[in-house]
Amino acid sequence: MSKDKCSKNKCKPITRRNFLKGTAAGAATLAIPVGTSDASVWQSFFQKHFREMSKAEMTEVIKRMEKEYAEKYKTSFDIKTTGALPDTLFGYGLDLSRCIGCRRCVYACVKENNQSRDPQIHYISVLEFEKGEKWVSDLEESDKYYNPEEVPEEGHFYMPVQCQQCENPPCVKVCPTRATWQEPDGIVVVDYNWCIGCRFCMAACPYGARRFNWGEPQIPKEEVNPNTHYLGNRPRYKGVVEKCTFCIQRTRGNPGKYPACVEICPVGARKFGNLLDPKSEIRYLIENKRVFRLKEELNTSPKFYYFFAT
Amino acid sequence: MYPIKNFIIVLKQITVGNKLYYAWLSFLGLLIFIGAVSYGAQLKNGLIVTAMRDQVSWGFYISNFTFLVGVAAAAVLLVVPAYVYNFKPIKEIVLFGELLAVAAISMCIMFVVIDMGRIDRLWHVIPFVGKMNFPASLLAWDIIVLNGYLAINLFISLYALYQMAHNREYSLKIIMPLIILSIPWAVSIHTVTAFLFNGLSARPFWNASILAPRFLAGAFCSGPAVMLIIFQIIRKVSKVEIDNKAIFKIAELVAYAMGINLFLLAAEFFKEFYSGSIHLAPMKYLYFGLHGHNTLVPWMWTAMIFNITAFFLFLRPQTRENLFTLNIACVLIIIGVYIEKGMGLTIPGFVPGTLGEIYEYAPTFVEKSVTVGVWATGALIYTLLLKFAIPIYTGELRFYTRETKL
Numbered sequence: 001m002s003k004d005k006c007s008k009n010k011c012k013p014i015t016r017r018n019f020l021k022g023t024a025a026g027a028a029t030l031a032i033p034v035g036t037s038d039a040s041v042w043q044s045f046f047q048k049h050f051r052e053m054s055k056a057e058m059t060e061v062i063k064r065m066e067k068e069y070a071e072k073y074k075t076s077f078d079i080k081t082t083g084a085l086p087d088t089l090f091g092y093g094l095d096l097s098r099c100i101g102c103r104r105c106v107y108a109c110v111k112e113n114n115q116s117r118d119p120q121i122h123y124i125s126v127l128e129f130e131k132g133e134k135w136v137s138d139l140e141e142s143d144k145y146y147n148p149e150e151v152p153e154e155g156h157f158y159m160p161v162q163c164q165q166c167e168n169p170p171c172v173k174v175c176p177t178r179a180t181w182q183e184p185d186g187i188v189v190v191d192y193n194w195c196i197g198c199r200f201c202m203a204a205c206p207y208g209a210r211r212f213n214w215g216e217p218q219i220p221k222e223e224v225n226p227n228t229h230y231l232g233n234r235p236r237y238k239g240v241v242e243k244c245t246f247c248i249q250r251t252r253g254n255p256g257k258y259p260a261c262v263e264i265c266p267v268g269a270r271k272f273g274n275l276l277d278p279k280s281e282i283r284y285l286i287e288n289k290r291v292f293r294l295k296e297e298l299n300t301s302p303k304f305y306y307f308f309a310t
Numbered sequence: 311m312y313p314i315k316n317f318i319i320v321l322k323q324i325t326v327g328n329k330l331y332y333a334w335l336s337f338l339g340l341l342i343f344i345g346a347v348s349y350g351a352q353l354k355n356g357l358i359v360t361a362m363r364d365q366v367s368w369g370f371y372i373s374n375f376t377f378l379v380g381v382a383a384a385a386v387l388l389v390v391p392a393y394v395y396n397f398k399p400i401k402e403i404v405l406f407g408e409l410l411a412v413a414a415i416s417m418c419i420m421f422v423v424i425d426m427g428r429i430d431r432l433w434h435v436i437p438f439v440g441k442m443n444f445p446a447s448l449l450a451w452d453i454i455v456l457n458g459y460l461a462i463n464l465f466i467s468l469y470a471l472y473q474m475a476h477n478r479e480y481s482l483k484i485i486m487p488l489i490i491l492s493i494p495w496a497v498s499i500h501t502v503t504a505f506l507f508n509g510l511s512a513r514p515f516w517n518a519s520i521l522a523p524r525f526l527a528g529a530f531c532s533g534p535a536v537m538l539i540i541f542q543i544i545r546k547v548s549k550v551e552i553d554n555k556a557i558f559k560i561a562e563l564v565a566y567a568m569g570i571n572l573f574l575l576a577a578e579f580f581k582e583f584y585s586g587s588i589h590l591a592p593m594k595y596l597y598f599g600l601h602g603h604n605t606l607v608p609w610m611w612t613a614m615i616f617n618i619t620a621f622f623l624f625l626r627p628q629t630r631e632n633l634f635t636l637n638i639a640c641v642l643i644i645i646g647v648y649i650e651k652g653m654g655l656t657i658p659g660f661v662p663g664t665l666g667e668i669y670e671y672a673p674t675f676v677e678k679s680v681t682v683g684v685w686a687t688g689a690l691i692y693t694l695l696l697k698f699a700i701p702i703y704t705g706e707l708r709f710y711t712r713e714t715k716l
Contacts, residue, residue: 045430049441119358125665138588139666140601161665170512176449177434178441194441196434197357197427200449202367206512208665212367212427215358238356239427298511 084185093271101158105261112260116217163209163244164302171201189231345683365669373652375421382414384533386496399556417688515592530567532647565624592658616646
């Protein structure tokens, strides 16, 4: 029954006739809202770039957004705008000898960061390799869609890839509107209200880390995370780019929390800390383990270190 | 009163025509309507109605954009012999080339705009009003050079027409510096568009220094080929006389451009296949298929065969100077370059992806119909421009002036 319903309505792929029907409505939702009495639509249309807003403007925008999100998701929202902590440069370590390819990080990330469930958006891609197969600089033999009964699969190993938070981020350089930039703590962020959706950054990223909202993002109301940051996990819009922010809403705190992927990892393969703090775990592993970074030849200088603890 | 009268003259000129004219306009109107309907669906549902995904994040729209930049840039191939070398037969028709550039650039801009996720935020890229990332982003450069090229060509052609419509000679003092400027500017729109792809170290297929030269060589084949066909249509349906000498001269230039284009392709083939590094993958995907994925293979070989055949047809004076074989060559070269500089250039940048994934892209019905709609809009723009430009050019249409007795 439910399957029938599905094929008749929602889940039906768009056919020629279907979208022809939907077009009148499509023209009506045309970008610039004409004839609406709701002032907030115009306020959001003329909203300034995040870095150009005054304190007062920012407060106003946050208030408006909290209201919009609350209406949409039926729960009260908190949108922080916490700036970078002083003397902080975030770095990440991933222990390849421990990773078992369980993808718990992938889904913890989706939940924490309010990614769209339909269409599905994941920030972390876990690549599976056959042992002895080529990897590191040629990822062609990797399998992103592995689906065995149980992981780790015999004779295989895993390499999760997400935003490498490059020191020289190619994505930032190419953005035509400065909608994406690097924060003082090294996190590359996107202003979801400034991005025009040209996707130049996606073409520029060597790590396949950026995601586009091809459709209207859908998050079930009961699963939405209302504790958000403007530059992080607040719900996104159709037609904009998003990416991993090292869970900016969690890590920018004193004391901060670990990113969701670090916290969930059942084997402790994920490490996170302040690269400027000589006593941090991330510094320890860089100084004592054999680390490597992905695609060094491109000179992007990631702050994401792969290593082998054992 | 006379400016209003003149406006009415122009309005009448573009709205009144024979049956064939109305049939053509209705045909374009229908295609534009279908495109608009599809675009409505895209606005409503998002770009999910296209086949583009995170793996292949640019597709058919950007492919058409790159091809059309080439068509627009090719106006310069008429300007150079016409003005710099004072080759008279071409000089007489350079106006139609400039108007074609106007139509082509308009299409380019439409293709980039329909590819955007948030058209409502278009104002974010406007200099001073928005927050344009100049000079770091090549897209910012592209916005400047494309709009600049549009402005230059519009100004030159409209100014010349305006003067002609008043029975006045156009002043070379005003127009010559702009014509000279339009030559490097035409090269720049293509170079900047090539650099857009070229500067991305993440995509080895694009990150080859041969890209911009290949782009230009391809442009100088397809653009003039389009013009050669249009010129023949113009002289058939109007009183405009276009000398065969001009047509054959342009055809000769196409032969050289295609020779260079094929040479550059061969250079790229050699480098990739002989060294055989992992960067060979996109090339292999294009021409032989990769791990059983081979959507583009038949297209690429079609392009190759068409381009080589057209090259010889353009090269031999006997076939170049025979309108029948010349037209075959033009059609072959347009299709060949459209495949090679369109999908054949955009898609292999994304396949295999940066994490080695192979996503086979093929445009959806929505993408195809929106694309057809944009082409039809471009054709409509060009038709309307020609409809009032031609009678002015032939002297059949003149404007009222202060001196005219009303």
